[in-house]
Amino acid sequence: MSESDAYTSNGDDETETETETDTETAADRDGTGDAALAGRGPASESDETLRILLIEDNPGDARLIEEMLKDTEELAQRVSSDEAAGRTPDITRETRLEDGLATLEAEATDVVLLDLNLPDSAGLETLEAVHEESETTPIVVLTGVRDQQVGVQAIQRGAQDFLVKDEVTSELLVRTIHHAIERARQEYERRRQRDQLEALNRLNRIGHDITHAVITTETQAELEQRVCDRLVESDAYRFAWIGGVNPGSDQVVPKAAAGVEEGYLETVDISVAEDDPSGQGPSGKAIRTGEVQITNDIQTDSGFEPWREEANERGYRSSAAIPIVHEDLVYGVLNIYAESPRAFTAPEQEILSRIGDIIAHAITAIERRDALVSDAVVELEFRVESMAEELVSLSATESCTIEIEQLVQGDETLLVYGSATGVSQDEFEETVAETDGIDDVRFLAARRDEFEFELVAPTAISLFETIATHGGRVESATITDGEFRFVVELPRGRDTRQMIELIKDEQSDVTYLAQRTTERSEPSGASSASVLEEDLTEKQRAALETAYFAGYFDWPRESTGEEIADRLGIAPATFNQHLRTAERKFFDSVLGE
Numbered sequence: 001m002s003e004s005d006a007y008t009s010n011g012d013d014e015t016e017t018e019t020e021t022d023t024e025t026a027a028d029r030d031g032t033g034d035a036a037l038a039g040r041g042p043a044s045e046s047d048e049t050l051r052i053l054l055i056e057d058n059p060g061d062a063r064l065i066e067e068m069l070k071d072t073e074e075l076a077q078r079v080s081s082d083e084a085a086g087r088t089p090d091i092t093r094e095t096r097l098e099d100g101l102a103t104l105e106a107e108a109t110d111v112v113l114l115d116l117n118l119p120d121s122a123g124l125e126t127l128e129a130v131h132e133e134s135e136t137t138p139i140v141v142l143t144g145v146r147d148q149q150v151g152v153q154a155i156q157r158g159a160q161d162f163l164v165k166d167e168v169t170s171e172l173l174v175r176t177i178h179h180a181i182e183r184a185r186q187e188y189e190r191r192r193q194r195d196q197l198e199a200l201n202r203l204n205r206i207g208h209d210i211t212h213a214v215i216t217t218e219t220q221a222e223l224e225q226r227v228c229d230r231l232v233e234s235d236a237y238r239f240a241w242i243g244g245v246n247p248g249s250d251q252v253v254p255k256a257a258a259g260v261e262e263g264y265l266e267t268v269d270i271s272v273a274e275d276d277p278s279g280q281g282p283s284g285k286a287i288r289t290g291e292v293q294i295t296n297d298i299q300t301d302s303g304f305e306p307w308r309e310e311a312n313e314r315g316y317r318s319s320a321a322i323p324i325v326h327e328d329l330v331y332g333v334l335n336i337y338a339e340s341p342r343a344f345t346a347p348e349q350e351i352l353s354r355i356g357d358i359i360a361h362a363i364t365a366i367e368r369r370d371a372l373v374s375d376a377v378v379e380l381e382f383r384v385e386s387m388a389e390e391l392v393s394l395s396a397t398e399s400c401t402i403e404i405e406q407l408v409q410g411d412e413t414l415l416v417y418g419s420a421t422g423v424s425q426d427e428f429e430e431t432v433a434e435t436d437g438i439d440d441v442r443f444l445a446a447r448r449d450e451f452e453f454e455l456v457a458p459t460a461i462s463l464f465e466t467i468a469t470h471g472g473r474v475e476s477a478t479i480t481d482g483e484f485r486f487v488v489e490l491p492r493g494r495d496t497r498q499m500i501e502l503i504k505d506e507q508s509d510v511t512y513l514a515q516r517t518t519e520r521s522e523p524s525g526a527s528s529a530s531v532l533e534e535d536l537t538e539k540q541r542a543a544l545e546t547a548y549f550a551g552y553f554d555w556p557r558e559s560t561g562e563e564i565a566d567r568l569g570i571a572p573a574t575f576n577q578h579l580r581t582a583e584r585k586f587f588d589s590v591l592g593e
Contacts, residue, residue, distance in 0.1 A: 396482030
């Protein structure tokens with residue numbers, strides 16, 4: 001690549017990281033994306049020829065300049081790469097300012113040789129017009145002998161150098177063009193570094209303020225809103241919003257926003273589904289990959305096509321999507337939009353990633369704090385089609401209700417304890433015998449219109465093992481009116497969407513119905529619950545729960561120790577040992593202090 005090309009690309013190829021799309025445009029690869037910022041048109045990726053725009057209406061002067069550059073290889077060797085060495089410069093000549101400006105806008109240009117006095121413009125106004133069209137393209141002014149003072153004034157107005165036409169030699173022309181390109185490159189690089197440093201300092205200040213907001217906010221909603229508000233306080237960012245994935249679906253829904261929104265979030269459809277076009281944007285990818293996603297130019301990035309029109313109407317030119325993730329908990333995504341393309345450099349991306357981590361840690365801390373002072377839990381309700389289908393049919397034909405109140409997992413079986421109303425024991429027993437996935441039934445207690453039962457259901461273990469492994473528990477299940485519904489309880493702060501996906505993966509015919517936050521029915525039992533969940537082994541807990549729900553502690557006993565041991569697949573002596581140990585730990589916790 002020539003030094004002139006280096007001037008326009010300024011090395012951003014090395015600092016660029018994640019892009020919005022899996023493929024880059026040629027402009028992104030060869031640095032001409034930055035060239036566009038410098039006023040250059042899109043250059044061919046493989047064409048490194050030095051491009052000179054000569055704006056000169058005098059045929060004799062123009063011919064002289066062209067002849068001096070036509071056969072010289074020195075200029076190419078000075079400002080071009082080895083691949084371009086030996087090539088002569090590509091010279092485009094225009095005789096009018098209007099045509100020169102059009103060429104400058106449409107074509108990649110490394111340097112402009114400019115006569116100030118043209119048919120449609122004269123004096124320093126000509127320079128100002130060219131400089132305004134492309135502030136970073138170097139300009140060498142061509143003057144007459146009597147206009148040398150004008151040449152000095154031109155340098156003061158932004159030209160890199162000036163040449164007196166009657167004194168120009170081939171060597172002087174080559175040296176002047178080379179120095180003009182190099183000085184412009186250095187100026188551009190200094191300006192780029194200064195702008196980048198200012199951006200990093202600004203973003204660091206924002207990160208500091210967000211960290212302070214973490215300390216002073218009480219709720220997740222308040223924290224998310226303050227983050228968005230702080231980001232758009234600076235003129236660098238036009239709009240910011242935080243979204244989360246709606247439980248039970250793939251849709252990303254807004255939770256907080258600030259800046260120039262103007263209905264944007266109401267008109268766009270954003271998903272995390274990989275096979276959905278609306279999931280191919282920055283938000284979907286950020287959530288799926290856990291990495292910051294950058295759109296350098298919304299107008300040209302094919303990955304932003306579904307949202308481009310709405311974004312353009314609101315002045316968004318580039319964007320950053322920052323995942324908000326802590327360990328295995330996905331809280332959502334932070335989106336930031338800027339008015340200029342390539343607004344998010346690699347160093348900025350690192351800071352944005354840290355800001356995402358700060359927000360995620362803060363949300364986790366807020367949820368843990370709330371869990372300590374609140375007895376609230378999250379409940380997820382599901383409907384399943386192909387589980388205990390015969391019992392489901394019975395509930396429809398007999399208008400009966402079957403309530404499942406407790407599940408106890410043994411080594412190879414799942415023990416189900418519940419009650420039924422509106423159906424006889426005989427009919428219930430016959431239906432159970434016909435039901436796939438249930439091996440046995442035992443009746444524990446009977447009242448006038450209700451009876452309690454114990455079912456052995458080995459085939460249901462995998463689903464409920466999955467739920468338990470990921471921090472949930474089946475709080476209840478109901479079979480009535482031809483439907484089988486069950487409720488999963490999760491501690492506040494767990495990733496509900498992940499649990500929904502796990503259950504659907506395990507049981508393909510499961511339908512997610514609702515999510516709600518409720519208070520635990522017995523807050524005072526926290527100490528007891530802690531013993532059950534933390535102090536007992538799985539076998540001790542299974543022995544204690546089975547004994548309780550099977551009526552072992554009732555009088556008269558509804559189940560003997562031998563019956564319970566048989567259900568658990570262990571010897572009576574082993575059951576007795578597990579039960580006594582569990583009882584001692586439980587009473588130590590309740591009565592020990």
